[in-house]
Amino acid sequence: MTASDSTELSRPIARKLALWATLACTLAVVVIMLGAWTRLVHAGLGCPDWPGCYGFLTVPQSETNIAIANARFPDTPVDVSKGWPEMIHRYAAGTLGLLVFGLAAVSVRHRRAGLPVKLPLFIAGFIILQAAFGMWTVTLKLWPQVVALHLLGGFTTLSLLLLLTLRLRRQALGRQASGLSVAGSLARFRPWLYGGLLLVILQIALGAWTAANYAAVACTDLPTCQGQWWPQGMDFRHGFDLTQHVGPNYLGGQLTSDGRVAIHVSHRLGALVVLAYLGVMLTLLWRRRGQSGLDNAVVLVAVALALQFGLGLTNVWLHIPLMIAVAHNAMGAGLLLSMVHLIWRHHQLVQPAMSPAPHTTTINREVTA
Incomplete structure (x- = not known):
């Protein structure tokens, strides 16, 4: 066969x-x-x-x-x-x-x-x-x-x-893989795409830590937190203490209020970093996309990013309504999937253009002559 x-x-x-x-x-x-x-x-x-x-x-x-x-x-x-x-x-x-x-x-x-x-x-x-x-x-x-x-x-x-x-x-x-040769500037986006994926993963990890410690309700106002741009007394040491001992029942959380505020503020700052990074990266990628076929993949990430950021804001404004909070989790998955899909498409369609070897160029010139 x-x-x-x-x-x-x-x-x-x-x-x-x-x-x-x-x-x-x-x-x-x-x-x-x-x-x-x-x-x-x-x-x-x-x-x-x-x-x-x-x-x-x-x-x-x-x-x-x-x-x-x-x-x-x-x-x-x-x-x-x-x-x-x-x-x-x-x-x-x-x-x-x-x-x-x-x-x-x-x-x-x-x-x-x-x-x-x-x-x-x-x-x-x-x-x-x-x-x-x-x-x-x-x-x-x-x-x-x-x-x-x-x-x-x-x-x-x-x-x-x-x-x-x-x-x-x-x-x-x-x-x-199509092996489509495109402009080198588009091919050089690959490390930036992986950087964006890493930021999304870190933000999801922050969200997971926020959920695990019941810190979502630590700040109920926007854009400030408890009426302050940088809340006094935030306890990052206890908020991100990974050595908490096993034993207590953690239903409802065991952290102090200052520890939960530190986690919540960190999650907010992470969201702003992801929004800024992906916003700039997607804008540049869109301008240089050419005939690469990445249009839908870029738009998908942009839509997921906008929806996820909007759901995060709505969560705080409406004090964590159940359906919005569940949708926020689901859209976090959607943003991750859209980034994975964009990187996949980039791998399939974008191959760095190889410059011809000097001797090949010489031969081509002789044949043309």
């Missing part, structure tokens, strides 16, 4: 896997949104055990089951209204895990057809690690370090699934 025959046979499989990978991406966004919803309604410990709920597969609701559950966990009596958000999140995460394992299994089975194997297997392994962090989130009683890493793990899983989707779609269409 020739390489071209193998490619033709792999396209239908890649097309189907691309659809499943797209579904996995969509479900990953839903899981992130459900995780935000669970935190915002203070249901992170709605079920004190893992993976079940008070030893049941679902939230206990009958009088008999509630009595059994309360006997098993006397320190955390059943609250059905908080148990369901937690379990719905777990069901969605479990379904995503099964879908990822299925993608990995099919990829391994058809590896001779040239389908990507290492990436699906890595994502499957990462899902197992993410599940462990989900367990530790409960067993360590919302320890901020674990909660923040669990949130970042969700965004990482989503980004990897997008990369897998893009690779499978390219293979399904039978395309390779």
Whole structure:
């Protein structure tokens, strides 16, 4: 069988896997949104055990089951209204895990057809690690370090699934990197794109730390915080203390008000840095895009950036309404995905133009003469 025959046979499989990978991406966004919803309604410990709920597969609701559950966990009596958000999140995460394992299994089975194997297997392994962090989130009683890493793990899983989707779609269409030669100024944007991606990741990490320490409500006015441009007494040392010991129940947070204000202000400053950096970078990239085909990718990042910044402002103005706060988390994922997509498109379409070797130029001149 020739390489071209193998490619033709792999396209239908890649097309189907691309659809499943797209579904996995969509479900990953839903899981992130459900995780935000669970935190915002203070249901992170709605079920004190893992993976079940008070030893049941679902939230206990009958009088008999509630009595059994309360006997098993006397320190955390059943609250059905908080148990369901937690379990719905777990069901969605479990379904995503099964879908990822299925993608990995099919990829391994058809590896001779040239389908990507290492990436699906890595994502499957990462899902197992993410599940462990989900367990530790409960067993360590919302320890901020674990909660923040669990949130970042969700965004990482989503980004990897997008990369897998893009690779499978390219293979399904039978395309390779175009190798389009463009102006060197556009090719030199690559490190700036990675710098923008790093800033977005750091800002997401700040957002995760803000959520894990319940610091979103530390400042309820704009553009100042508690009526001051630089609040007095901000405690950055305790606000960003990564050595907090395991043991207390961190539901609702354990930090002082000054520590939470420091976290909140840092998140605001990070948002301004990301807005300024991406704003300038996207403007310059748009002006130099030429015929590169990056138009849609650039616009997508710009729209996600504007929406995310607007949602962040609205969160503070309206005092963290549930739907806006969940949307803010979802759009954070959208901004990350749009940056990953832009970098992917840049890699596919932009290749640094190579100057011809001196002897080649001489030969060309002789032939022309």
